[in-house]
Amino acid sequence: MAARRLLAGAxxxxxxxxxxxxxxxxxxxxxxxxxxxQRIDLYVNTRDWYWLRALPESSDYYPANMKWNxxxxxxxGIRLRGSGSRSTTKPALRVDFDRYDAGRTFLGLSAISLRNxxxxxxxxxxxxxxxxxxxxxxxxxxxxPAALYINNAYFGFxxxxxxxxxxxxxxxxxxxxxxxxxxxxSSYYYFGYLGSALAPYAALWAPRTRTTESQGxxxxxxxxxxxxxxxxxxxNFVAAVSQYTDLNVFMRLVAVQAAIAxxxxxxxxxxxxxxxxxxxxxxxxxxxxxxxxxxxLHALDYPLHVGHDENVLMxxxxxxxxxxxxxxxxxxxxxxxFDQADGAGGAGQAAPGILDLHVAFxxxxxxxxxxxxxxxxxxxxxxxxxxxxxxxxxxxxxENRADxxxxxxxxxxxx
Amino acid sequence: xxxxxxxxxxxxxxxxxxxxxxxxxxxxxxxxxSVSLPAGSRLHVDAGLLAVFGAPLASAAAAKKDGFVWDNRxxxxxxxxxxxxxxxxxxxxxxxxxxxxTGDGTSFEWGRxxxxxxxxxxxxxxxxxxxxxxxxxxxxxxxxNVRPLAYAQVQGGRFKIPFGYERLTGPxxxxxxxxxxxxxxxxxxxxxxxxxxxxxxxxxxxxALGVFEDDxxxxxxxESMDMVPDEQPQEQGRSWAARATVAPLRLTSLPGKYxxxxxxxxxxxxxxxxxxNHLQGDTVxxxxxxxxxxxxxxxxTRLGLEISWAIGQAFLAxxxxxxxxxxxxxxxxxxTQIDPDLPEIEGRGWYVAGAWVITGENRDGGVNPKRxxxxxxxxxxxxxxxxxxxxxxxxxSPAEPPSRSPRAANVAGNADSAWTIGVNxxxxxxxxxxxxxxxxxxxxxxxxxxxxxxxxxxxVTMFQIGF
Numbered sequence: 001m002a003a004r005r006l007l008a009g010a011x012x013x014x015x016x017x018x019x020x021x022x023x024x025x026x027x028x029x030x031x032x033x034x035x036x037x038q039r040i041d042l043y044v045n046t047r048d049w050y051w052l053r054a055l056p057e058s059s060d061y062y063p064a065n066m067k068w069n070x071x072x073x074x075x076x077g078i079r080l081r082g083s084g085s086r087s088t089t090k091p092a093l094r095v096d097f098d099r100y101d102a103g104r105t106f107l108g109l110s111a112i113s114l115r116n117x118x119x120x121x122x123x124x125x126x127x128x129x130x131x132x133x134x135x136x137x138x139x140x141x142x143x144x145p146a147a148l149y150i151n152n153a154y155f156g157f158x159x160x161x162x163x164x165x166x167x168x169x170x171x172x173x174x175x176x177x178x179x180x181x182x183x184x185x186s187s188y189y190y191f192g193y194l195g196s197a198l199a200p201y202a203a204l205w206a207p208r209t210r211t212t213e214s215q216g217x218x219x220x221x222x223x224x225x226x227x228x229x230x231x232x233x234x235x236n237f238v239a240a241v242s243q244y245t246d247l248n249v250f251m252r253l254v255a256v257q258a259a260i261a262x263x264x265x266x267x268x269x270x271x272x273x274x275x276x277x278x279x280x281x282x283x284x285x286x287x288x289x290x291x292x293x294x295x296x297l298h299a300l301d302y303p304l305h306v307g308h309d310e311n312v313l314m315x316x317x318x319x320x321x322x323x324x325x326x327x328x329x330x331x332x333x334x335x336x337x338f339d340q341a342d343g344a345g346g347a348g349q350a351a352p353g354i355l356d357l358h359v360a361f362x363x364x365x366x367x368x369x370x371x372x373x374x375x376x377x378x379x380x381x382x383x384x385x386x387x388x389x390x391x392x393x394x395x396x397x398x399e400n401r402a403d404x405x406x407x408x409x410x411x412x413x414x415x
Numbered sequence: 416x417x418x419x420x421x422x423x424x425x426x427x428x429x430x431x432x433x434x435x436x437x438x439x440x441x442x443x444x445x446x447x448x449s450v451s452l453p454a455g456s457r458l459h460v461d462a463g464l465l466a467v468f469g470a471p472l473a474s475a476a477a478a479k480k481d482g483f484v485w486d487n488r489x490x491x492x493x494x495x496x497x498x499x500x501x502x503x504x505x506x507x508x509x510x511x512x513x514x515x516x517t518g519d520g521t522s523f524e525w526g527r528x529x530x531x532x533x534x535x536x537x538x539x540x541x542x543x544x545x546x547x548x549x550x551x552x553x554x555x556x557x558x559x560n561v562r563p564l565a566y567a568q569v570q571g572g573r574f575k576i577p578f579g580y581e582r583l584t585g586p587x588x589x590x591x592x593x594x595x596x597x598x599x600x601x602x603x604x605x606x607x608x609x610x611x612x613x614x615x616x617x618x619x620x621x622x623a624l625g626v627f628e629d630d631x632x633x634x635x636x637x638e639s640m641d642m643v644p645d646e647q648p649q650e651q652g653r654s655w656a657a658r659a660t661v662a663p664l665r666l667t668s669l670p671g672k673y674x675x676x677x678x679x680x681x682x683x684x685x686x687x688x689x690x691x692n693h694l695q696g697d698t699v700x701x702x703x704x705x706x707x708x709x710x711x712x713x714x715x716t717r718l719g720l721e722i723s724w725a726i727g728q729a730f731l732a733x734x735x736x737x738x739x740x741x742x743x744x745x746x747x748x749x750x751t752q753i754d755p756d757l758p759e760i761e762g763r764g765w766y767v768a769g770a771w772v773i774t775g776e777n778r779d780g781g782v783n784p785k786r787x788x789x790x791x792x793x794x795x796x797x798x799x800x801x802x803x804x805x806x807x808x809x810x811x812s813p814a815e816p817p818s819r820s821p822r823a824a825n826v827a828g829n830a831d832s833a834w835t836i837g838v839n840x841x842x843x844x845x846x847x848x849x850x851x852x853x854x855x856x857x858x859x860x861x862x863x864x865x866x867x868x869x870x871x872x873x874x875v876t877m878f879q880i881g882f
Contacts, residue, residue: 043748045822050643063820065747072749075820100820151753 026071028107028171031160032142034127038160040114041067041149042078042095049150052080053088061099075100085119085294090156092116093148094163105167113161114148119294123157129260129293135337136256136330138249139172140290164276164289166209178281179218181205182291188271191312193230198223205277221284222277229313237316238323245286251323253288254314255330258305259338263298265290267307267314304331487844488882490534498534502545504586504881512700513872516865526877527586529555539563543574555605566613576603576631577610577623577658578681580721580734581766588781590730590770590797591837592851592877593699596805597764600696601717601736603631603654603683619665621679623658630654630685630715635707638690649712652686660721672779676724683717691821693740693760696807698831699853700871702864705807705829709760710821713741730770730778738762739810747822757824759810766803770839773798787843795841806830806858830858849877 031038044052048062061077077099082092093114097106104110117123126143133140141162148158162168169176184206194200198219207218225244232240241247250266257265264273266288276289308314317323484490489501506526512519531545541560547553558572575583579602581594593599610625629651637651660679667674689712696705716739723732742757749755774795776782786792808828809817817827837851855871857863865871 041750043753045745045747045754047640047643047754048747048822051641063747063822065749067750074815075818075823077820100818100823101816151748152750 026069026107028109028142028162031068031107031109031112032144032162034131034142034144036144038068038144038146039149040146040158040160041152042093043067043151044078046151052078053091056080056086056088061096063100064095066095073097073106081113082116085116087116087118090116090118092118092158108171109162109167110165111163113163114146115143115159115161115294117157117159117294120159122297123159125295125297126161126293127159129262129296130290132260132334132337133253133256133290136252136334138253138256138290139287141168164208164291169209169278173278173280173287175281176209178209178283179207179213179221179279180209181218181222181277181279182208183273183275183277185270185273190271190307190310191226191229193226194223196223196227201226208276221279222286224284225286229316234316234319238320241313241316244284245288247317247320247323248326250288250313251317251327252330253290255327256334257290257296259331259334260293260296261298261300261302262290262293262296263302263306264292264295267311268295269306271307271310495538497536499532500534502529502531502533502882504529504879506586506877506879508592508875508877510873510875512874514865514868516868525549526879531556564613566615567611568613569609569611570625571609573605573607574610575605576608576627576654576656576683577612577625578602578656578683578717579719579736580679580723580732582633587879587881590768590799590839591801591835592849592875593853595734595764595766595768595801595803596696596699596831596833597734597736597762597766597803599633600694600805601738601762601764602633602719603627603656603685603717604633606631606654617665619662621660621662624656626653626655628653630683630687634692634694637688637692638707640689649688651688654683654685656683657681672777673726675779676722678720678722680721681717681719683715685715687711687713687715687740689745694738694762694807696762696805696829696831698855698857698864698871699833699873700855700864704831704857704859704863706862708819708821709742709823709826710745711740711742711760712745713743715740725778725780727777727779728772728775731768733765733767735765736763745822746824757809757822758813760807760826761810762805762807764803764805766801768799768801768803770797770799772796776841782839782841784841784843790843794843797839797841799835799837799839801835801837802833803835804830804832827859827862829862831863832856832858845882846878846880849875849879851875851877 043065044062048064052058052060052062059079059081061079064076064078066073066076077096078093079096080086080088080091081094085092093116094111095114096111098104098110115126120126123145127145130140130143134142141164143162144160146158146160148155164180164182166176166180169178169180182205184204186203189204198215201219201222202215205219205222207213210218221244225241228240228244238247254265254267256262257267263269266272266275268274274290274292276291278287278289279285280287308318318327481493482491484492486500491497491499504527506528507523508526509521509523511521528548529545530548531543533541533543533545535541539562541562543556543558545555545557547555554573556572556574558570558574560568560570562568577583579598581589581598582602582604606627606629608625608627610623612621612623612625614621631654640649642648658679658681660677662675662677664674664676689710691707691710693707693709693711694715695703695707697703717736719734719736721732721734724730739759739761741759744754744756746752746755746757770778772778772782772795774784774793774797776785776795782795782797784792784795786794788794806828807826807830809823809825813825815823815825817823817825819827833853833855835851835853837849839850840848842848851874853873853875855873856869857871860866860869863871
């Protein structure tokens with residue numbers, strides 16, 4: 001299995017790099033066409049670009065123009081994103097199309113992310129993982145490799161990422177009026193029941209839509225789901241839990257995560273993490289949407305059964321034969337997907353462009369990071385601390401996204 | 416809302432009825448000769464313009480006395496060598512709004528609370544010092560004017576930058592509770608500087624040319640930008656202003672009360688440091704309809720045109736002002752240029768106003784009731800109306816759609832159109848009551864103070880006591 005993972009990753013990467021071309025049509029599918037290196041140009045006032053990079057803790061927005069595939073979108077808002085991936089040398093960026101013009105979309109999208117890949121040295125883990133989810137029929141954001149240019153100068157190799165927002169919900173669920181939550185990692189959690197009070201659930205899942213609704217409206221169904229996961233009797237488990245989540249989807253998702261060696265997913269080394277939860281309007285059924293796969297393809301020998309015992313939902317689901325079969329069938333199907341990629345891929349055709357650029361840039365980053373703590377930098381930091389917060393506050397509270405969660409301790413499996 | 420205004424207005428009026436008796440402690444007020452002067456003379460304009468257009472005036476009777484005299488105001492005089500007049504102004508207003516989005520209902524607010532002195536030392540030196548005990552309490556006017564010749568005078572200190580007819584009109588001679596939106600937003604107000612000025616041809620031509628330390632007190636405070644490495648601090652540059660007015664009918668044989676038609680123009684130039692420092696638009700209703708959202712840097716210019724005419728009982732005035740704030744290097748760039756200049760932010764506004772004294776007094780030089788209340792009459796009553804518009808947008812016609820981005824080439828503009836009807840009751844020489852109803856309409860209500868409201872209405876009743 002491990003060898004297959006490695007091979008699959010290599011082949012998919014090769015296939016990915018084999019077709020570097022410019023997209024011609026103007027659809028979101030073209031923007032997220034992962035068979036092309038998408039060139040994204042951002043034009044930013046040099047003062048704004050300086051302060052964006054000088055204030056690593058800030059999520060202030062700055063105005064910019066974005067150009068892609070011959071189309072220039074004026075007056076977008078950009079800001080730093082990420083926590084573990086937060087970098088001022090190679091900043092991860094969120095690009096909001098509707099920051100200054102409410103309701104504006106670009107190709108049906110209200111925002112995109114430019115992930116800096118600093119937690120993914122290969123630059124393709126997330127892209128391959130999300131592609132695998134989608135190939136297996138699961139709902140996952142689209143990604144594409146991107147060359148980011150700032151003010152006409154090449155800046156770095158990034159991963160263009162679809163945001164999990166109303167636009168995404170509308171495209172995959174056909175509606176976006178439900179309740180979207182983003183999981184916020186704070187400690188190891190395995191779907192254990194946290195009691196009838198709703199605050200502990202609110203601490204774990206932050207609302208991203210319908211944010212002004214009461215805690216009861218938001219979290220009563222979540223509490224009921226966790227309660228049923230924990231309290232439903234053995235014979236009633238499937239019926240009880242199925243009111244709140246599709247167990248088949250859950251089993252397929254964790255199976256794909258196991259196949260792709262996702263170390264920080266629903267069952268990874270850090271317990272439950274990196275997902276969105278979506279509840280359709282007027283219903284109690286919750287969908288898991290994977291997010292942030294920078295720890296996928298984690299290791300050749302990464303165990304297949306990580307979290308199976310600790311995670312209550314997984315442990316109980318595995319007592320149901322049909323779900324167990326589904327899990328292993330999906331595992332095999334994912335492996336077969338790798339085989340198909342092996343057959344279809346263009347091994348040996350890897351264009352040097354993407355990796356060369358990325359490696360060169362990362363080497364430069366390491367050199368820069370090697371000797372930063374000199375007096376000038378200290379002076380600079382002091383000066384930055386004195387700077388007033390002036391630019392618009394982040395009204396969306398986006399800094400609380402899951403990948404902005406506190407830095408995690410070394411996983412137990414690695415300690 | 417209207418009923419409460421009326422009640423409070425009546426209450427204020429009752430208070431006013433007692434004012435004349437209290438005010439006449441000194442000698443019975445003689446007719447102030449200044450009221451017969453044309454528009455723009457001492458009583459018609461405030462301190463800054465006073466020095467430009469008028470000499471210290473005193474009634475002939477009072478001028479003959481030395482020591483303390485009451486000549487419609489407390490005064491100390493010693494022949495032609497020294498004169499010191501006390502001056503005071505107290506205002507308060509009861510105001511209500513529709514929609515009442517704050518839930519405040521009818522509220523009372525103090526307006527100007529100013530006290531000071533003005534006068535002359537010999538016939539060559541004039542002075543004024545006025546302090547405002549207001550929330551932003553500070554010296555309002557503090558200047559000396561040296562006038563060796565009527566056509567060649569020099570004034571130094573703090574006073575109004577010579578721009579804008581209504582801005583230069585003192586609060587006692589305004590026809591409405593509030594100045595027009597364009598005067599409020601686009602004129603500079605007071606600053607510290609030096610100004611050469613004078614008048615020639617029987618006051619048919621007046622001019623003023625001055626240099627000032629900044630762009631005046633009227634624009635909101637400047638926002639400072641944080642410097643990037645190796646950047647030098649930016650400071651506000653000096654401004655300069657020029658103004659000229661012509662009263663062509665003064666050269667004709669028309670009677671004085673008809674010949675004061677005055678037309679003029681003014682220009683200012685200031686250097687404004689980088690920041691969100693453009694001029695902004697405020698509603699009478701309260702709150703902005705065009706806020707300081709956009710980065711600017713570089714020159715701010717203003718051009719103003721004006722006309723005023725007091726014709727017997729009637730008075731007409733109109734102004735047109737255009738301001739432009741440069742945005743040098745504030746763009747986000749494109750394939751060929753980094754940090755490009757952006758189109759200027761342009762403020763453009765005008766008003767047309769008229770007033771009619773229905774009790775028959777002349778408007779020339781201000782309204783002075785022939786028969787004050789409790790002195791055999793009811794005072795003087797005047798009706799007034801004004802229509803105005805103030806708009807902000809990017810200058811020119813930028814190709815891109817309008818946006819709220821602080822570096823948008825095409826800013827999301829807005830405009831405020833307003834009409835005002837008013838009644839002014841001049842109880843006596845010192846006290847007056849003004850009632851205004853103002854209806855404002857915003858081009859884009861979403862950017863205004865009450866996003867759901869297509870029109871904003873304000874009712875205000877203001878009392879004013881001053882000498």
